[in-house]
Amino acid sequence: MLSLVPSAFAAQQNSYHDPAEHWQEALNRTNELDANSVVTVETFDCCICDKATAFEVFRVPEYTRNGETALTRNVKYSDGTCLDGKSKGDLLDGTPGQDAYYTGYHWTKAVCEVCGTINSNMGATSYACNKNVYWLYDCAADFFETLPESKTIEQADRNFHRVITTSGEYCAFCYGTYKEESSTLERHHMExxxxxxxxxxxxxxxxxxxxxxxxxxxxxxAKSVVADYFGVVDGQPHTVTVSDLSEAGVTTAIRYGHTADGCTLTSAPNYTEAGDYAVYYEITYTYKNTDMVEDGVAYVHLRDESTEETEGDGTCGEDHNWTLLDSVNPTCLTLGYDRYLCVDCGKIEKRDYEAALGHAFQSVVIRDATCEAPG
Structure with a gap:
């Protein structure tokens, strides 16, 4: 052999890879070794050409089910032939990554690029010469390279993840790899x-x-409810009511106004006289320095019950000349009704009552229930 350093080309993968992780299966033993070999061009003495020629060299790691080379059982060739070139032994081969392990040896064969003879570099008397078989060769320690350290991270639970560090060494010729793995638990780095x-x-x-x-x-x-107010004129100021339903951690700031774009008041305006008044509001919710703003309008409804019904001047007796004066719509809590006016005597009375509507609650999903927290 005249050259020890291979020049790789057209292999399964030219750069380093662990063959056990990229193993390709085939119909027979030789084809499977061919498919997974690292292929190089090197110079050897060809016993057929009787001179030094270029050889196409195939190398693939040996994997056995017990992790020990077949040479320990005197088996040297990929067809199970032993060192004596006659008897047969057990290869104990399997599938790398599943039930077979790297032994520290590799299978190799070489093809002369001049005459095409297989393994003619082994000499004319060798069992392998001119046979399509591989033979075992030691992955010498001098040819091992350090495997670059790599890390993978896997989720463990809600508090920790597992950091798996992989290191080791590999044969520079066949890429057979010894790997070492260690793992540690680390707390999540939450953002x-x-x-x-x-x-x-x-x-x-x-x-x-x-x-x-x-x-x-x-x-x-994060929710505040600004509710309409329904009431009667009693000389006291009245306004909308506010209920803050936000959870802990949320701060709420409310500004009020008489128009939608003029919410500058820190307290809601009050009203004492009969009428229907719009109270505009702008609510700013803040949670951990993040804001959102809700706009809306609520109403203050005040009625003067002192003029809701009157007896008139009594000139009509029971023969009134009624006309519809106005209508009051029902609310969630109060009845609706019509008011009629006698145009002759001035009597006012209520009729045509309608039942209160009752509340029409709507559900809003703030948080779905989980195994650990209620919704």
């Missing part, structure tokens, strides 16, 4: 983003581990 969802009355807190991608989502309710 948090807040997304406001006004349509769902909530903030969404999304936390993701920057290393392994583990993610958690939490929901925080």
């Amino acid at each position: 948090t983003a807040i997304r406001p969802e006004l349509a769902h009355d909530r903030f969404v807190e999304m936390s993701t581990c920057a290393d392994c991608g583990y993610a958690e989502t939490a929901y925080t309710a």
Whole structure:
């Protein structure tokens, strides 16, 4: 052999790869070794050409079910032939990555590029000469390279992920690889983003581990209800009512106004006289330095019950000349009715009552229930 350093080309994969992780199966033993070989061109003495010629050399790691080379059983050739070139032995071969392990040896064969003879570099008296078989060769320690350290990260649970470090060494000729793995548990490195969802009355807190991608989502309710006021004139000021239903951590700031674009008041305007008044509002919800704003309008309805019904001047007796004065629509809590006026004597009375509507509640999903938290 005149050259020890291979010049790789047209192999299964020219750059380093672990053949056990890319193993291709074939119909017979020789074809399978061919399909998984690292192919190089090297110079050897050809016993047929009787001179040094270029050889196409095939090398593939030996894998056995017990991790020991077949040479320990005197088997040297890929067809099971032993060192004596006559008897047969057990290769104990299997499928790498499943039930077979790298032995520290590799299978090799060479083809003269001048005469085409297989294994003519082994000498004319060798069993392998002019046979399409591989023979075993030691992966010498001098030809091993350090495997670059790599890390993979897997999710373990809601608090930790597992960091798996892979290192080792590989044969520079056949790429047979010895790997070592170690693993440690590390806490998640959570990065948090807040997304406001006004349509769902909530903030969404999304936390993701920057290393392994583990993610958690939490929901925080953000809702204030500004309710209409229905009442009667009694000399006291009246306004809308506010109920803050937000969860802990949410701060609420409300501004009021007489127009939709003029919400500058820190308290809601009050009313004492009969009428229907629009109270515009702007609510700013803040959660962990993230804001969202809700706009709306509520109403103050005040009625003067002192003029709701009158007896008139009595000139009509029971023969009144009625006309519809106005109508009051029912609300969630109060009856609706019509008021009629006698145009002759001035008497006013209520008729045509309609039942109160009752509340029409709508459900809003703030947070879906989980195994650990209620919805």
